[in-house]
Amino acid sequence: MRGAVSTADTKIVADGLHFAYRSQEREPVVALTDVSFEVRAGELLCVVGPSGCGKSSLISLIAGLARPQQGRVLVNGRTVRGPGADRGVVFQELGLMPWRTVNGNIGQGLEIARVPRARRDEVVARFVAMIGLGGFEERYPHELSGGMKQRVALARTLAADPTVMLMDEPFAAVDAQTRVTLQKDLLRISMQTGKTIVLVTHSVEEAAFLGDRVMVMTRRPGRVKEIIDVPIPREERDYDALAHDEPFNALRVEITNSVRAELW
Amino acid sequence: MTGTAPQPATSSATAALPAGPRRRTAWRVTFLALRRTLLPFVALVAVWWAVKAVFGLGVSVLPSPAQAVRSVGPLIRSGVLVDYTTQSLERIALGGAIGIAVGTPIGLLLGSNRLVSMTFRPLLNTMQGLSGIAWLPLVNGWLGFGSRTVLVVILYTVTFPVAFNTMVGVQTLPIAYSNALRTMGAGRFYLFTHVWLPGALPSILLGARLGLAYGWRALIAAEMVLNAGGLGYLLFQSGGARNTPVIVFEMILMGVIWVFIDRALLRPIEQQTVVRWGMEQR
Numbered sequence: 001m002r003g004a005v006s007t008a009d010t011k012i013v014a015d016g017l018h019f020a021y022r023s024q025e026r027e028p029v030v031a032l033t034d035v036s037f038e039v040r041a042g043e044l045l046c047v048v049g050p051s052g053c054g055k056s057s058l059i060s061l062i063a064g065l066a067r068p069q070q071g072r073v074l075v076n077g078r079t080v081r082g083p084g085a086d087r088g089v090v091f092q093e094l095g096l097m098p099w100r101t102v103n104g105n106i107g108q109g110l111e112i113a114r115v116p117r118a119r120r121d122e123v124v125a126r127f128v129a130m131i132g133l134g135g136f137e138e139r140y141p142h143e144l145s146g147g148m149k150q151r152v153a154l155a156r157t158l159a160a161d162p163t164v165m166l167m168d169e170p171f172a173a174v175d176a177q178t179r180v181t182l183q184k185d186l187l188r189i190s191m192q193t194g195k196t197i198v199l200v201t202h203s204v205e206e207a208a209f210l211g212d213r214v215m216v217m218t219r220r221p222g223r224v225k226e227i228i229d230v231p232i233p234r235e236e237r238d239y240d241a242l243a244h245d246e247p248f249n250a251l252r253v254e255i256t257n258s259v260r261a262e263l264w
Numbered sequence: 265m266t267g268t269a270p271q272p273a274t275s276s277a278t279a280a281l282p283a284g285p286r287r288r289t290a291w292r293v294t295f296l297a298l299r300r301t302l303l304p305f306v307a308l309v310a311v312w313w314a315v316k317a318v319f320g321l322g323v324s325v326l327p328s329p330a331q332a333v334r335s336v337g338p339l340i341r342s343g344v345l346v347d348y349t350t351q352s353l354e355r356i357a358l359g360g361a362i363g364i365a366v367g368t369p370i371g372l373l374l375g376s377n378r379l380v381s382m383t384f385r386p387l388l389n390t391m392q393g394l395s396g397i398a399w400l401p402l403v404n405g406w407l408g409f410g411s412r413t414v415l416v417v418i419l420y421t422v423t424f425p426v427a428f429n430t431m432v433g434v435q436t437l438p439i440a441y442s443n444a445l446r447t448m449g450a451g452r453f454y455l456f457t458h459v460w461l462p463g464a465l466p467s468i469l470l471g472a473r474l475g476l477a478y479g480w481r482a483l484i485a486a487e488m489v490l491n492a493g494g495l496g497y498l499l500f501q502s503g504g505a506r507n508t509p510v511i512v513f514e515m516i517l518m519g520v521i522w523v524f525i526d527r528a529l530l531r532p533i534e535q536q537t538v539v540r541w542g543m544e545q546r
Contacts, residue, residue: 063447085449095440098541099462108458109448142542160448 011196012039016071019057030221031057037224044190044197046207049217050262055200059168063089075164088162092169094153096141102152103137109160127155147178167199183210187234204259208252219262228255327509335509352494356483359415360476363422368468371430372460388428396421396482400489414486421482422475433467434460466538473530480522
């Protein structure tokens with residue numbers, strides 16, 4: 001793991017990341033220190049850890065919205081120096097434009113990339129169908145439910161066709177029932193699109209259900225504590241079946257204990 | 265799609281309202297709202313009338329509502345009312361339009377750059393405390409007694425509230441908007457036109473409303489001082505002639521014109537944008 005040897009199969013390399021920022025009170029806060037890991041192409045890596053362990057900072061660093069003081073992030077073998085359309089982010093706050101309709105929001109990445117109108121409409125229509133929002137194309141975000149907004153944000157990122165998708169607690173703000181639906185949607189879409197996904201969550205449940213691997217972080221300053229394999233093919237993941245699956249439950253307990261040991 | 269069908273969050277999803285009884289209810293609501301709006305005005309006129317009657321005030325001190333209304337006849341027949349009103353409206357329209365056009369980009373620039381806003385904010389704040397009328401003697405010396413001087417005063421009065429509010433509007437926008445677009449490859453110019461401008465629109469409109477209200481008052485004051493025509497000039501002339509009915513009538517007219525500008529111009533823009541996008545600030 002350490003030493004970051006990149007292969008054709010490696011999509012993201014985090015190499016000795018150290019990241020500190022200033023808090024509201026101007027106090028320096030070390031969010032991450034000595035963080036190294038790799039993400040394979042097409043993998044869905046879930047990151048869990050106690051709150052304040054730098055999970056969100058990690059997303060910002062890969063996205064290029066923040067710069068590490070030490071170390072570097074490589075995506076497709078190139079060092080990240082700023083944000084770019086190859087790395088799409090689904091933010092916890094979503095950041096949908098209130099002044100744009102569902103269609104307008106989903107098509108915005110393509111608009112920025114100057115994709116011709118006709119082609120853009122075609123792609124947008126495909127993603128509207130994929131997230132099941134047919135009939136809501138001309139609605140504004142404030143007219144949608146939380147779960148629907150969540151889907152629009154996901155579709156917006158997907159439509160821009162990044163090679164890597166970064167998701168920061170994407171389902172934290174919706175009710176439990178909607179969350180399960182969205183998780184199933186994400187699994188299905190991840191299989192359909194083959195994207196490399198890094199998903200940060202505070203829910204061990206969610207991480208074990210979605211992740212090919214689960215990365216556990218220590219409490220602040222965040223380090224990589226361990227990376228746990230979830231040896232269940234994505235197409236076999238089903239909440240009802242896994243609820244009674246012994247190996248899966250054992251894994252879930254293992255991850256839970258690992259995170260719990262990091263709580264203050 | 266999996267399992268649950270998506271449901272709209274609000275009832276605004278149901279577009280067509282059934283006709284009939286519900287329509288009549290809508291009319292009733294409008295009527296009640298109108299009655300509620302007019303009530304304080306009726307009360308004010310009643311108090312005005314009562315004060316005049318109880319203290320036995322002559323017309324040189326305070327005209328009656330009827331006298332004020334009757335004074336409008338000669339003003340219209342001679343054509344001065346239409347001329348001066350048109351002149352004032354042209355000035356506020358031109359000064360207001362330029363003020364908004366200048367203040368908005370300044371506000372966007374200030375709001376989008378922390379260093380620039382920290383540098384210029386104290387100056388901006390100071391200028392806000394300096395009324396447009398305070399510039400009048402100086403500008404008068406440069407541009408003379410005329411429309412240009414009035415315009416500069418309005419322009420100054422409108423620009424600062426617009427710039428200031430636009431700046432605050434940009435600064436209070438959720439960072440997730442621009443971050444989301446930056447991760448889709450958006451550059452600074454795109455953020456300007458597609459995040460900061462539409463995102464600050466509620467604040468820009470608030471600034472425009474404040475600016476135009478201040479501007480309208482400054483206009484009357486400037487016209488009074490400059491002898492440059494317009495409603496302010498008419499008001500000043502009537503004062504010299506102790507023509508109180510005309511004075512009071514004009515005061516009412518100025519208030520009514522402002523309400524018209526606000527309701528007929530600013531509110532519809534708000535309805536078409538901010539309200540439609542669910543960004544109305546309450």
